Every structure is written in structure tokens, then in C-alpha cells.
Amino acid sequence: MEKKHYERPHIVRLDAGMPSKAGIRSEQLPTTHIDGIAVTELIEKYGSPLFVLSEKTIRSVYQKAYKAFSTRYPKVQFAWSYKTNYLSAVCNIFHQEGSWAEVVSGFEYEKAIGNGVDPKKIIFNGPAKTWDELVLATENSSLIHIDHLDELYMLIEVAETTSQKPRVAIRVNMDTGIYPMWDRFGFNYENGQAWDALNKIMHSGKLELMGLHTHIGTFIMSANAYAVAASKLAELARSLQQKFNHQLKYIDLGGGFASKNTLKGSYLPGSDTNPSFNEYAEAISSALINSHFTPGELPLLILETGRALIDEAGYILSTVIANKRMSTGRRATIIDAGVSLLFTSFWYQHQVSVAQGTSQYREDTSLYGPLCMNIDCIRESINLPLLNVNDHVVIHQTGAYNLTQWMQFIHLRPNVVLIDEKGEVHIVREKEKLSDVNGPELLPEHLAKIN
Amino acid sequence: MKINHNLAVSESGFLFNPGSGESFTVNPIGAEIIAMLRSGKSRAEIIDSITQLYQVDRNSFEKDLQDFNGILKTYNLLEKDE
Numbered sequence: 001m002e003k004k005h006y007e008r009p010h011i012v013r014l015d016a017g018m019p020s021k022a023g024i025r026s027e028q029l030p031t032t033h034i035d036g037i038a039v040t041e042l043i044e045k046y047g048s049p050l051f052v053l054s055e056k057t058i059r060s061v062y063q064k065a066y067k068a069f070s071t072r073y074p075k076v077q078f079a080w081s082y083k084t085n086y087l088s089a090v091c092n093i094f095h096q097e098g099s100w101a102e103v104v105s106g107f108e109y110e111k112a113i114g115n116g117v118d119p120k121k122i123i124f125n126g127p128a129k130t131w132d133e134l135v136l137a138t139e140n141s142s143l144i145h146i147d148h149l150d151e152l153y154m155l156i157e158v159a160e161t162t163s164q165k166p167r168v169a170i171r172v173n174m175d176t177g178i179y180p181m182w183d184r185f186g187f188n189y190e191n192g193q194a195w196d197a198l199n200k201i202m203h204s205g206k207l208e209l210m211g212l213h214t215h216i217g218t219f220i221m222s223a224n225a226y227a228v229a230a231s232k233l234a235e236l237a238r239s240l241q242q243k244f245n246h247q248l249k250y251i252d253l254g255g256g257f258a259s260k261n262t263l264k265g266s267y268l269p270g271s272d273t274n275p276s277f278n279e280y281a282e283a284i285s286s287a288l289i290n291s292h293f294t295p296g297e298l299p300l301l302i303l304e305t306g307r308a309l310i311d312e313a314g315y316i317l318s319t320v321i322a323n324k325r326m327s328t329g330r331r332a333t334i335i336d337a338g339v340s341l342l343f344t345s346f347w348y349q350h351q352v353s354v355a356q357g358t359s360q361y362r363e364d365t366s367l368y369g370p371l372c373m374n375i376d377c378i379r380e381s382i383n384l385p386l387l388n389v390n391d392h393v394v395i396h397q398t399g400a401y402n403l404t405q406w407m408q409f410i411h412l413r414p415n416v417v418l419i420d421e422k423g424e425v426h427i428v429r430e431k432e433k434l435s436d437v438n439g440p441e442l443l444p445e446h447l448a449k450i451n
Numbered sequence: 452m453k454i455n456h457n458l459a460v461s462e463s464g465f466l467f468n469p470g471s472g473e474s475f476t477v478n479p480i481g482a483e484i485i486a487m488l489r490s491g492k493s494r495a496e497i498i499d500s501i502t503q504l505y506q507v508d509r510n511s512f513e514k515d516l517q518d519f520n521g522i523l524k525t526y527n528l529l530e531k532d533e
């Protein structure tokens with residue numbers, strides 16, 4: 001006689017009424033495939049845990065975002081925010097789609113050049129550019145976004161030594177009605193610092209003022225904040241026009257659009273509550289079109305959107321290592337992907353689904369990673385089916401910031417694969433080996449032997 | 452492992468504890484185990500009969516049964532002397 005399929009015994013108390021911390025949706029259907037490829041097959045071939053990126057999703061999300069803006073505003077340019085995910089394969093998908101590069105360090109700048117980006121289409125942001133980096137960016141006619149007065153003065157000196165005139169914008173910070181207000185970067189609008197810096201640039205005659213930049217924060221849930229930012233930058237542009245008869249080429253509103261992830265502490269999923277590209281585009285385009293610019297003068301609108309373009313395309317596949325119960329009776333499940341791979345679990349309630357069919361039973365579970373560290377918690381509370389050791393789970397929307405902020409800690413980092421639009425799987429970053437960690441180390445001679 | 456005898460258990464896996472007024476749902480295998488406990492079966496008998504019926508090895512099931520026992524205890528569904 002064929003034995004029956006086994007599921008571990010399970011009992012759960014019914015609490016009437018209130019949604020629990022685990023949220024009101026019971027966590028959804030299993031994710032057995034990604035872009036048509038079976039999760040089990042991916043893990044068999046490339047190991048567990050495994051980062052998976054969908055080229056199809058990257059392109060379709062980009063195209064949706066581009067369309068939201070280009071149907072409302074005549075000149076739109078995205079610049080891929082390298083720090084969000086600078087795997088070259090990912091960057092080049094965005095570049096193929098038409099994105100420029102937005103970088104915030106010499107390292108990222110070199111990476112963009114290495115990817116073949118036209119240096120004129122690299123935006124160099126950040127508070128810590130060195131003399132040499134400024135010289136290089138100037139000679140390459142890249143767009144340098146000035147963060148503070150010391151940089152402004154250094155760049156005026158750089159300009160004395162270079163054959164090209166630096167092409168610049170200033171970063172402006174401002175009150176857009178959101179909290180916290182990011183005033184750490186750039187020049188403040190309300191107290192006149194920004195206008196002061198613009199005057200210094202214009203009077204110096206040494207720099208070519210191309211545009212204005214702001215990045216008002218990240219995961220901004222209010223589309224209206226962008227309307228406020230766009231109007232304030234348009235005001236500065238008007239003042240420049242009036243005083244210096246100077247026309248700006250672009251207004252760069254930075255990044256910060258919310259992805260569809262769910263912030264910790266929210267009862268409703270982000271996919272229901274976060275503004276869409278259309279809402280952001282409507283707010284920004286209306287603010288610019290309704291400002292003083294005549295149709296012929298409308299500046300290029302640059303967007304440095306990061307997480308909203310890439311979160312959805314990233315998955316982490318992981319395997320159940322153990323089930324246990326806490327002293328309180330709570331279910332705890334340990335999986336082989338931890339916070340060292342999933343930095344964003346500190347902010348997001350990442351959706352986690354199972355990779356195989358299950359019964360309808362769910363239990364409120366704490367989901368832990370494999371690090372021997374108390375902070376290694378992927379979800380404090382999530383309704384999961386009854387998982388067995390060696391079952392697979394899929395962590396969703398992990399494309400932004402994790403592949404740049406992950407760290408080699410306790411475990412070596414796993415393979416990263418990209419599923420292309422034809423369903424072919426490519427390793428785009430190989431899993432680490434001991435020699436990758438030991439390689440840069442040097443042992444002083446007296447420590448070379450331990451006995 | 453002795454189950455509280457006052458519990459009302461329905462066919463569909465709905466369980467009611469009149470002592471506390473609490474309700475529970477239990478999956479089919481959990482319901483089977485509870486039924487065996489109510490009929491006075493021993494731990495070893497339960498293990499024998501489940502591993503004969505289901506695709507599970509003895510070790511894994513013993514571990515899961517112990518875990519199940521723990522949660523029944525947390526929910527005060529076992530006789531007090533345990």
C-alpha cells in the first residue's frame with residue numbers, strides 16, 4: 001500500500017477578530033517557478049542560498065517607469081543609481097534601456113566607465129570626491145554635482161588645471177513636508193545657501209552650470225513631496241534666468257520612490273499602499289509644466305530612481321535548516337539565508353513564500369537566518385505553512401541594496417544568477433571561495449606558523 | 452502524554468476546550484494523534500501507526516511528535532500531571 005503524504009502535526013489557537021502582527025493576509029501561494037524556471041532546479045544547479053535576478057522584470061519595470069514620465073513630460077532621462085545594485089549585468093540592462101549612470105564614489109565612477117558608459121552621461125554625486133576624481137570627471141566632461149562649499153572651491157581650483165571646464169550642478173536640500181528632512185547633503189534652499197552657492201558659481205566664471213539636483217530621501221510615500229521639490233528647483237532656475245540670463249539644461253530630482261515592499265510595522269502590504277510611478281510622474285510633471293518655464297524652455301528631467309526599479313526583480317532562494325520551538329511555544333524556523341545577505345530585512349517585512357505545494361495550515365513563525373548572531377532575523381512574525389527540513393522558500397523583492405550592502409560574514413556569499421528574457425540562466429557573480437577571503441590577507445612572517 | 456478529556460473535537464479538525472473557552476484548529480495528522488491520545492494509545496503505539504501510514508521515518512516523526520506534545524502543553528491541552 002502506498003503511504004500517505006506526511007505533514008507534521010499542527011495545532012493553532014484561534015484568536016477572533018484582530019489581525020495579528022503577522023499581517024492580515026495569510027502568506028499567499030507557493031512560488032514554485034521564477035520566470036518559468038523551477039526553484040528546486042535552480043537550487044540543485046547553483047546551490048542554496050541563491051540570489052536570482054529576472055531580466056524580464058528589470059526591463060518591464062523600467063519601461064513602465066519611463067512610460068509614466070515620458071507620456072507626461074517631454075524630456076525624461078533616468079540615471080541608474082549604482083549603489084542600489086552595481087552588478088555589471090544589472091547596470092548594463094539599465095544602460096541598454098537608455099539609462100545614464102549615477103555614481104557616488106571614484107570606485108563607482110570607474111565601474112561605470114568600465115561598463116562602457118559615455119562619461120558625459122555619468123552623474124557624479126556624493127560628499128567625498130577627491131581632487132584626482134574631480135580632475136578625471138572634469139576632463140571626461142562628466143556631470144559633477146557639488147555637495148558642499150569646500151568641494152565648490154576645490155573644483156574652482158581644479159578648473160585652473162584642466163583643459164575642460166567642469167560641468168556642474170549643485171545638490172539642494174529642502175523642506176518638502178516629509179519627515180525626516182534630509183539636510184545633510186547639499187545646500188539648503190530655505191536659508192539661502194543654495195542661492196548663495198549658485199551665485200558663487202556664476203560669478204566665478206570657471207564652472208559651467210548645467211542643472212540643479214536634489215534627492216529628498218528614500219522610500220518617500222508622498223508623491224506630493226516631489227511636486228514641492230520640483231517647484232522649489234524651478235524657482236531657483238527662474239532666479240538664475242532673471243539675474244544671469246542663464247538657462248539650465250536639467251533638473252534632477254534624485255531617487256526615493258517607494259518600491260512595492262512593505263515597511264516594517266505596516267498592516268497593509270506595500271503593493272496596496274505605495275504610490276505608483278504614475279502618481280509620482282503626475283506630481284512632478286504637473287509641477288514643472290505649471291511653473292514659469294515656457295514649453296521651449298522646459299529642462300530635461302533627470303531621475304535617479306534606485307529601489308523602485310530593481311527591488312521587484314530580485315529573489316533569494318533559501319532552504320530550511322531546522323524547525324524549533326521557543327520557550328514560549330512560538331515556532332521558529334531557521335533558513336540558510338540571513339541578514340548578511342538581506343540587509344533590507346531591517347526595514348522591510350519581506351514577503352516570503354514557500355517553493356512547494358502545502359496544505360492550508362499556517363502557523364505564526366519567526367524566521368531566522370544561519371548566522372550565530374541574535375540580530376539574524378528575517379521576519380519576526382510571519383504566517384507560514386508547515387515547513388519541513390530541506391524545503392525551499394523564496395524571499396521576494398530583494399533586488400535593491402542587498403547586492404551592494406551584503407557582506408561576507410560567517411558564511412561565504414552565494415552565487416547570483418540572472419534569468420534572461422529567453423529563460424536562460426547565467427551566473428552573474430560566482431559564489432565565493434575561501435581564497436577570495438584569504439587572498440588579500442598578508443601574514444607577517446612570525447605568524448606564518450602556529451607551532 | 453495524556454490529553455485533557457473534556458475537549459470537544461470535530462471531524463473537520465476544530466477543537467474546543469470548555470475549560471478555557473478557547474478554540475483551535477488542528478491539521479488531519481494532528482487530529483489523528485489527538486484521537487489516538489483520547490483512546491489511550493501510548494507514544495510508541497502512535498509512532499508505529501503513523502510511520503506505517505505516512506511517508507515519514509521514525510526519527511523525524513518522533514521529533515515532530517515531541518514538538519506537538521510541547522505545543523499541546525503550552526495550550527494547556529494535556530492533563531495537569533504531565
Ligand SMILES: Cc1ncc(COP(=O)(O)O)c(C=O)c1O
Pocket residue numbers: 081084102125215217218219254255256257304305306307308400
Ligand atoms: C543621490 C542619490 N540618488 C539616488 C539614490 C537612489 O535612491 P532610491 O533607491 O531611494 O531611489 C540615492 C540613494 O540613496 C542617492 O543618494
